[in-house]
Amino acid sequence: MEKILYLAHTDSNGSLPKPALEALTAAMELSKKLGGASLSVGLIGASIDAAAQAIGGCGAAKLYGAAGAELGVSRYSTDAAAAEALAKAAGATLIVAPGTTRFARAIPGVTARLGGRIDTRVTGLLAEGNTLKVQRWYYRQRMMSTQSRAQRPWVLLVDSGVFPAYSGPASSPSVESVTVALPALKTKTLGVEQATTGPQTIRPDARMLLVAGAGWTKKQSDGQLHIKDAEALIINFLEKTRASLGSSKSLVDQTGEGHEVISILTHLNQIGQTGSTPRHAKGLSTCCHGEEPHAVGWRFINERRAINLDANCGWAQGKADVVYIADAFAVMKRVNELL
Amino acid sequence: MSGLQIVVCGSLVPDPLQTLEPATTPTGPGLKNELMLPAVLDPWAGHALYEAANLAKSHPGTKVYLVSVGPKAKLQQLMMNIAQKVPFELVAVDASASGFTDPFEVASALAGAIEKIPGLDRSRLLLFGGCSSASRDAGVTLQLVGEKLGITDQFLGVDELQLQGDGSFKVYERIEGGQYQVSTCQSAPAVLGWATGKLPIPPNNPQVGMQNMRAIMPALQKAAAVKVGAEGVTYDKVEVPNQRRETQIKKDLSVDEIARELVEWIRN
Ligand SMILES: Cc1cc2nc3c(=O)[nH]c(=O)nc-3n(C[C@H](O)[C@H](O)[C@H](O)COP(=O)(O)OP(=O)(O)OC[C@H]3O[C@@H](n4cnc5c(N)ncnc54)[C@H](O)[C@@H]3O)c2cc1C
Numbered sequence: 001m002e003k004i005l006y007l008a009h010t011d012s013n014g015s016l017p018k019p020a021l022e023a024l025t026a027a028m029e030l031s032k033k034l035g036g037a038s039l040s041v042g043l044i045g046a047s048i049d050a051a052a053q054a055i056g057g058c059g060a061a062k063l064y065g066a067a068g069a070e071l072g073v074s075r076y077s078t079d080a081a082a083a084e085a086l087a088k089a090a091g092a093t094l095i096v097a098p099g100t101t102r103f104a105r106a107i108p109g110v111t112a113r114l115g116g117r118i119d120t121r122v123t124g125l126l127a128e129g130n131t132l133k134v135q136r137w138y139y140r141q142r143m144m145s146t147q148s149r150a151q152r153p154w155v156l157l158v159d160s161g162v163f164p165a166y167s168g169p170a171s172s173p174s175v176e177s178v179t180v181a182l183p184a185l186k187t188k189t190l191g192v193e194q195a196t197t198g199p200q201t202i203r204p205d206a207r208m209l210l211v212a213g214a215g216w217t218k219k220q221s222d223g224q225l226h227i228k229d230a231e232a233l234i235i236n237f238l239e240k241t242r243a244s245l246g247s248s249k250s251l252v253d254q255t256g257e258g259h260e261v262i263s264i265l266t267h268l269n270q271i272g273q274t275g276s277t278p279r280h281a282k283g284l285s286t287c288c289h290g291e292e293p294h295a296v297g298w299r300f301i302n303e304r305r306a307i308n309l310d311a312n313c314g315w316a317q318g319k320a321d322v323v324y325i326a327d328a329f330a331v332m333k334r335v336n337e338l339l
Numbered sequence: 340m341s342g343l344q345i346v347v348c349g350s351l352v353p354d355p356l357q358t359l360e361p362a363t364t365p366t367g368p369g370l371k372n373e374l375m376l377p378a379v380l381d382p383w384a385g386h387a388l389y390e391a392a393n394l395a396k397s398h399p400g401t402k403v404y405l406v407s408v409g410p411k412a413k414l415q416q417l418m419m420n421i422a423q424k425v426p427f428e429l430v431a432v433d434a435s436a437s438g439f440t441d442p443f444e445v446a447s448a449l450a451g452a453i454e455k456i457p458g459l460d461r462s463r464l465l466l467f468g469g470c471s472s473a474s475r476d477a478g479v480t481l482q483l484v485g486e487k488l489g490i491t492d493q494f495l496g497v498d499e500l501q502l503q504g505d506g507s508f509k510v511y512e513r514i515e516g517g518q519y520q521v522s523t524c525q526s527a528p529a530v531l532g533w534a535t536g537k538l539p540i541p542p543n544n545p546q547v548g549m550q551n552m553r554a555i556m557p558a559l560q561k562a563a564a565v566k567v568g569a570e571g572v573t574y575d576k577v578e579v580p581n582q583r584r585e586t587q588i589k590k591d592l593s594v595d596e597i598a599r600e601l602v603e604w605i606r607n
Contacts, residue, residue, distance in 0.1 A: 074514070074520060075522070076482075076491065076492060076493040076494070077491045077492060077493075080491065100515065101495070101496060101512070101513065101514040101515055101520075102514075104478055104495060104496075105482070105493060105494070105495040105496075105512075106482075106493075108442075108478070108479040108482035108483055109482040109483065109485060109486045109491075109493065111479075111483075112443075112446075112482070112483050112486040112487065113486065117441065117443060117571065118442075118477075118479055119477070120477045120478055120479055121476065121477065121478075133575060137476065138438045138439065138474070138475060138476065138577070139352075139353070139359050139370075139438055139473065139474055139476070140355070140473050140476050142359050142579065143359065143361050143577055143578060143579045144577070144578060144579075144580055145368070145439075145574055145575075145576070145577040145578075146574075146575040146576050146577075147572055147573060147574045147575060148572070148573045148575070149571055149572050149573070150571040150572075150573075151571045183491055186492050186524055186525045186526065187492045187522050187523070187524045187525075188522060188523050188524075189520060189521070189522045190509075190521045190522060190523060191520075191521055192514065192518050192519065192520055192521070193511070193518065193519045193521055194517065194518055194519075195517050195518060195519055196517060201516070201517050202516055202517030203516070204515060204516055208605060241605060253539070266517075267498065267534070267535040268498075268513060268517045269517070270535070273355045273382065273473060274382040274383060274473070274535065282604070282605070284601070284605075291356070292355065292356060292358070293355040293356065296355075299582075303604075304584070305601065305604065307597070311588060311590060315586070316586055316588050317586070318582075318583035318584050318585075318586055319582075319584065319586070320584065320586055321584050321585075321586065321587065322586070322587045322589060323586055323587070323588050323589065324589050324592065324597045324601075325588065325589065325590045326592070326594060326597055327594070330594045331594055331597050331598055331601070334594050334595055334597075334598035335598045335601050335602055335605075337598075338598055338599065338602045339602055339605070
């Protein structure tokens with residue numbers, strides 16, 4: 001019988017980030033599906049009281065907390081020590097946790113300390129009989145596997161955007177405080193910096209993704225480059241829609257190569273094989289060819305439209321729902337006027 | 340500090356321009372025609388290698404190793420290209436490079452090979468690699484190797500590393516929402532899983548290639564064969580879901596018509 005530990009960290013406000021609330025739903029569902037399974041909670045943070053109260057009604061048999069100033073920051077050594085202590089206190093056989101960047105860094109090593117195994121970027125949990133099966137993608141969203149594991153403890157980092165976020169009435173549960181033996185602190189976190197500022201940021205929660213491709217920086221029908229126009233059109237669209245800004249690799253790679261480039265993009269905006277795979281309800285691709293290494297990053301974009309001059313571009317080969325064969329400069333100008 | 344010892348973990352993956360199809364093999368899932376598929380250096384591990392070489396250039400006494408777990412014959416093909424990029428010493432382990440192997444087994448093979456590197460000074464060790472592979476895409480292996488080597492300062496999704504001259508360094512890691520977390524670490528050893536970094540892919544340099552190949556061929560010859568699989572994992576099914584959409588190609592609309600349609604769609 002599985003002993004499920006739901007493991008989470010607080011954010012800088014002391015509450016649980018959305019991916020953590022989603023992973024809680026996953027853990028709760030799992031504890032109901034697997035016969036005889038028990039559910040406990042382990043929380044890490046500077047202070048975990050507010051988080052514990054917010055999820056106090058989740059039905060967990062036990063809550064463990066690891067709190068302290070040094071656990072308020074995202075850092076491998078302290079996070080790993082805290083997660084290890086919580087997992088041991090709970091005697092967990094299954095650990096369900098959100099795949100935040102903080103946990104993606106720290107939890108794999110914790111698994112090694114526990115002598116367990118880990119699966120990350122989990123996009124589905126199935127219980128067949130009493131056997132847990134997980135779904136995850138291989139080869140950068142190209143193929144999906146359904147698989148199970150013999151080893152325990154088995155740690156699952158759940159992808160964000162798969163499960164609904166938990167919400168329930170607040171309560172004041174009793175929390176067993178777990179002492180963490182802090183390691184020597186060689187690493188100091190200085191803070192967080194925005195990679196880009198202004199409207200052109202990455203907004204994971206936006207309904208819409210706008211992708212800019214290298215076509216924006218190519219010579220247009222008048223034989224000229226129109227890079228400043230391109231920037232203005234993109235920024236104007238983002239200001240009006242608050243869409244998240246994505247890019248193709250070709251466009252962001254230009255940043256390193258010294259000629260006139262679109263200045264509003266960094267490699268963080270890159271979507272695809274060597275970029276990100278964001279989740280948005282809608283995506284609009286502009287001046288991007290839609291080659292496979294780019295399009296694999298669109299796996300979790302539901303509705304897809306593209307504007308391209310080329311009727312044979314990748315989007316037209318079954319990768320988008322609608323492709324407009326048109327000049328994106330003209331179309332986006334009019335779109336901005338209408339918005 | 341008399342230079343760093345940078346060990347880059349990285350292997351081969353199928354060229355991302357290839358169409359991949361799963362296939363059943365006697366050892367579990369694999370790819371159709373796996374051994375025939377053209378391969379490239381795993382992209383993020385590649386960035387780690389180029390960043391390592393760049394650090395070595397400006398920090399005399401620094402040595403760069405590339406530790407690769409993969410089928411020997413395919414590693415040899417890969418080296419023909421990679422060896423021309425930047426100077427490094429290859430440590431090869433002859434084993435599967437399939438995405439369907441378990442990171443624990445890969446990490447054991449890597450840690451075993453790193454422990455055997457003659458004269459490696461662990462107090463000066465920076466363990467590099469990609470933040471995630473293009474095959475398993477788990478983002479786990481480096482942390483496991485780090486734990487096996489007892490390194491508990493680890494960073495993932497790194498785009499920039501600044502050595503401060505006193506042995507300490509500053510790290511920029513990608514976090515949610517297009518942001519960087521900035522940290523300092525007092526000294527090596529540390530693990531750094533790289534994202535794209537800041538450098539373009541270096542052009543081929545035949546001279547570097549020739550120099551590298553002299554040591555690469557013997558390294559490939561003495562590559563130990565190791566079993567790397569996924570013990571304990573049962574793969575029920577691996578499938579390529581139907582991802583082809585019924586694309587409507589709209590050719591003859593005016594700019595205004597397209598814009599109106601898009602705005603309605605965006606607002607909906
Ligand atoms: C190892 C590896 C990893 C890779 N990883 C990624 C990745 O993560 N992400 C990624 O994006 N790519 C990746 N690629 C690169 C990928 O194969 C393509 O080269 C890249 O996506 C092309 O970018 P693009 O479509 O913006 O540019 P291009 O191929 O140059 O296409 C430009 C498009 O703009 C259109 N266009 C030009 N002007 C206009 C206009 N006025 N109106 C409308 N359309 C116009 C053109 O018709 C053309 O379709 C990778 C490649 C490799 C080998």
